[in-house]
Amino acid sequence: MPLPPITIFWYRRDLRLHDNAGLYHALRPGHPVLPLFIFDKKILDPLDHPYDRRVEFIHNTLTSLQAELAAMGGSLLVKYGSPLEVWKEVLDQYEVAEVYTNHDYEPYAQERDRAVADLLREKGTAFKTFKDQVIFEKKEVLSGQRTPYTVFTPYSRKWKEQLTPFYAGSYPTDKYFNNFYKTAPLFLPTLEQIGFKATGEPFPVRSVREELLQKYHDLRDYPAAPATSRLGVHLRFGTVSIRELVRKAQQHSATFLSELIWRDFYQQILWNFPQVGRGEAFRPEYDRIRWRNDEEEFQKWCEGRTGYPLVDAGMRQLNATGFMHNRVRMVTASFLVKHLLMDWRWGEAYFAGKLLDYDLASNNGGWQWAAGSGTDAAPYFRIFNPTAQATRFDPQKLYIRHWVPELNTLDYPAPMVDHAFARERCLRVYKEGLGKA
Incomplete structure (x- = not known):
C-alpha cells in the first residue's frame, strides 16, 4: 500500500521543539510531521579540524531532540550529504505533501533554499518558510523614507517602538505534539561517521539567570567576571528562542535587550546589503x-x-x-x-x-x-x-x-x-x- 502523505519540517538553525515558528505552522494542519536535519557536506567538508565543537554541539542537540521525539513516539530523520541530493532521496523515500522551515538570511542559505524550492516545485510539493531567529527581519524596520537603517541607534529606537507582545509572543508548538509522524527511532549517524570527533568538553547552559541580567549593564565589560550570558552558541543554532529572551530582557536588562537588537540589526544589514556577505x-x-x-x-x-x-x-x-x-x-x-x-x-x-x-x-x-x-x-x-x-x-x-x-x-x-x-x-x-x- 502507498504510504500516507506527510509533512517534513526541515531543521537548520532552530534546533528546538518549543516556540519554533516553522515547526508550529507545520504541526497545526494535522498532517503527520517528520522533522529532518541535514549535515551539509558543503559546510562541513571545508572545516579542517575533526574536533570542531560546533559540529559536536549540533550532534549533541540532535541526540537530545531524538530522545524527546522518541518519548512521543516520533523520530528525527538525520542525513549527511549535499542538501539537493538528500532531498531527492527523501522524496523517493516518502510521500511528501509539504515542507516547512524557517528563514535563513545568509547568501549560501538563500542559494540552497532556492535550489530546494525549485526541486520541490517540480514534484508538486509546497515549500513554506517562516521568520524565527529574529524579532524583525528584512524590511520590517524601516526609516521614515522607507529605507533600511544603516546606523544602529535610530534602528534600535524604531525597533523598540514597533515591538508589541505579538512579536515577542511564543508559538505554542506543544499543543500539537501529537501530530508528529509516528515511527520507530530512525538512524542518527555518529560524529565519527560524518568525519568528526567529540571533545567531551561541556557547553554553556542554555538559560540565563535573572541575577546576571540585573547586573549585566555594570559588569558585562569586565572579562574576568562571569557576567555575560554565554548564550551565543544557543542563539546561533536556535536551541533557545529569541522571543523568550526578549521578554526576559524587557523585565530585567535594557542593556541585554540592546545586545539582542544588535543581532536583528546585523541580520537586516546582511539581507538588505548582501554584498557584505x-x-x-x-x-x-x-x-x-x-x-x-x-x-x-x-x-x-x-x-x-x-x-x-x-x-x-x-x-x-x-x-x-x-x-x-x-x-x-x-x-x-x-x-x-x-x-x-x-x-x-x-x-x-x-x-x-x-x-x-x-x-x-x-x-x-x-x-x-x-x-x-x-x-x-x-x-x-x-x-x-x-x-x-x-x-x-x-x-x-x-x-x-x-x-x-x-x-x-x-x-x-x-x-x-x-x-x-x-x-x-x-x-x-x-x-x-x-x-x-
Whole structure:
C-alpha cells in the first residue's frame, strides 16, 4: 500500500521543539510531521579540524531532540550529504505533501533554499518558510523614507517602538505534539561517521539567570567576571528562542535587550546589503585602504604573541575554548586592523573558523565596525589603546594572568608595535586611502 502523505519540517538553525515558528505552522494542519536535519557536506567538508565543537554541539542537540521525539513516539530523520541530493532521496523515500522551515538570511542559505524550492516545485510539493531567529527581519524596520537603517541607534529606537507582545509572543508548538509522524527511532549517524570527533568538553547552559541580567549593564565589560550570558552558541543554532529572551530582557536588562537588537540589526544589514556577505566593505571607499597584510605578524596575532596582554589573552581564550569576551573581541579586532594594518577579512575568517557562536551577520558586522568600513557613524579614527583597555576593564589582571601566565617573565614578548606609532600610521594610511589626506 502507498504510504500516507506527510509533512517534513526541515531543521537548520532552530534546533528546538518549543516556540519554533516553522515547526508550529507545520504541526497545526494535522498532517503527520517528520522533522529532518541535514549535515551539509558543503559546510562541513571545508572545516579542517575533526574536533570542531560546533559540529559536536549540533550532534549533541540532535541526540537530545531524538530522545524527546522518541518519548512521543516520533523520530528525527538525520542525513549527511549535499542538501539537493538528500532531498531527492527523501522524496523517493516518502510521500511528501509539504515542507516547512524557517528563514535563513545568509547568501549560501538563500542559494540552497532556492535550489530546494525549485526541486520541490517540480514534484508538486509546497515549500513554506517562516521568520524565527529574529524579532524583525528584512524590511520590517524601516526609516521614515522607507529605507533600511544603516546606523544602529535610530534602528534600535524604531525597533523598540514597533515591538508589541505579538512579536515577542511564543508559538505554542506543544499543543500539537501529537501530530508528529509516528515511527520507530530512525538512524542518527555518529560524529565519527560524518568525519568528526567529540571533545567531551561541556557547553554553556542554555538559560540565563535573572541575577546576571540585573547586573549585566555594570559588569558585562569586565572579562574576568562571569557576567555575560554565554548564550551565543544557543542563539546561533536556535536551541533557545529569541522571543523568550526578549521578554526576559524587557523585565530585567535594557542593556541585554540592546545586545539582542544588535543581532536583528546585523541580520537586516546582511539581507538588505548582501554584498557584505560576499566579502565587500559596507562602505566601498574603505576597499581603497592599502593593507600591510604581513603573514608573520598575522600569525603572532593568531597565537596571542603580540606583546599586548589583553590582546594575547583574548586570542588564547578563543583558540582554547571557541569563545572570547565581547569587549576583548573589539580590542583584538581593532589591534589587528588598526595597529597592524591587516585586512579585516583576515580576522573575520580567523574568527569564523574558531568561534563556537560564529554567525556570518554578526561576525562580519563586528569586524567591519572595528575596521571602520561598516555601519558606524564615526568610524575610521577610533583606535583602541590595548593597554588602557586592560587597565580599565581588567585592573587586577585576573583575566590576563589566567590566559597569559608568563606575563612579566622573559618568556613574554615585547610589544610588536608601539601604540603611538601604530596609531599615527593607521590614521595616515586611512586618510590616504579615503582621500582625506
